[in-house]
Amino acid sequence: MxxxxxxxxxxxxxxxxxxxxxxxxxxxxxxxxxxxxxxxxxxxxxxxxxxxxxxxxxxxxxxxxxxxxxxxxxTRKPDVPKVDVVTILECPACELKRVRDFKRGDYIHKDDEPCTRCEGNMVITGIHRRAEPEKKPKQ
Ligand SMILES: [Zn+2]
CATH class of the missing domain: 1.10.287 (Helix Hairpins)
Structure with a gap:
């Protein structure tokens, strides 16, 4: 040795x-x-x-x-990727769509913030996990 x-x-x-x-x-x-x-x-x-x-x-x-x-x-990543939840807002008047981070108290069909394009109020139409940009690379 x-x-x-x-x-x-x-x-x-x-x-x-x-x-x-x-x-x-x-x-x-x-x-x-x-x-x-x-x-x-x-x-x-x-x-x-x-x-x-x-x-x-x-x-x-x-x-x-x-x-x-x-x-x-x-190869284990040191930090666990946190689950991002987003809220989908839709204006029933002008059909403007917006996505923002989920806030506590959000629920579907809830009247939320005023529309940025018209006088209407945006309504929450969906709450789900953020669509991760992890499209599989084409090989
Ligand atoms: Zn609107």
Whole structure:
């Protein structure tokens, strides 16, 4: 061992390195199992080859699972996106539509603020979550 373990006070780094090491070990083991499986397959021992191939497949599945887990943990956003609620206002007289942030006490069909275009009063026609601009990128 060339490594000196003086600085063990980096938990996040050590965790990811441990994970990486485990993944590498499982990867080598899985490759070996698959290789053994194909060897057994060509040497007329089908039941043994099934066992090896299964082990290799499970190993790769474990790697995929671990990668998924690690990624899920590391790429988690620090702040939870808050749910935006908006109120849809509509003027029955001139059909002007307006969207504003939801305020406590808003309810559908409530007479709200005066219309900005005519003398009428705007009525709440809908309350729902803000349409997020998360249109799926075309690929
Ligand atoms: Zn109006």
């Amino acid at each position: 060339m490594m000196t373990e003086q600085n063990t006070q980096i938990p996040s780094m050590s965790l990811s390195w441990t994970t990486l090491a485990v993944i590498v070990v499982i990867g080598i083991f899985s490759l070996f199992s698959l290789w053994m499986g194909f060897q057994a397959l060509s040497s007329d021992r089908p039941e043994q080859s099934t066992y090896y191939l299964l082990t290799g497949t499970v190993g790769f599945a474990a790697i995929g699972y671990m990668f998924f887990r690690t990624k899920a943990v590391t």
